[in-house]
Amino acid sequence: MVGRQLHYDGHDLVVARLAADFARHGVEPRHLRLYKxxxxxxxxxxxxxxxxxxxxxxxxxRRRALDTVDELSRLGENLxxxxxxxxxxxxxxxxxxPARRS
Numbered sequence: 001m002v003g004r005q006l007h008y009d010g011h012d013l014v015v016a017r018l019a020a021d022f023a024r025h026g027v028e029p030r031h032l033r034l035y036k037x038x039x040x041x042x043x044x045x046x047x048x049x050x051x052x053x054x055x056x057x058x059x060x061x062r063r064r065a066l067d068t069v070d071e072l073s074r075l076g077e078n079l080x081x082x083x084x085x086x087x088x089x090x091x092x093x094x095x096x097x098p099a100r101r102s
Contacts, residue, residue, distance in 0.1 A: 046072045 019032055046069045053065035 042076055046076075 019029060022032060023029075049072060050065040050068045053061045053068065056062075
């Protein structure tokens with residue numbers, strides 16, 4: 001909030017558009033809270049990892065801290081995507097029928 005007016009940035013616009021895309025599939029905003037909670041927990045974890053670098057209070061360490069958070073974010077996104085693909089791998093597959101005995 002800036003003064004008495006709400007301020008939205010580009011990230012907010014991306015989130016709103018993605019929420020609208022989910023809504024087209026019948027997913028309500030309340031169901032999206034799991035993404036928000038997960039992102040906040042993940043961000044907190046990355047901040048804990050990089051915090052020792054920030055405490056050094058020099059520009060090089062600050063740059064390394066920001067680079068570390070960026071790298072962890074990319075790694076987390078890739079890991080999350082791989083785990084989701086793995087979890088959904090069997091979705092929609094027909095279960096194998098047991099072999100008939102003759």
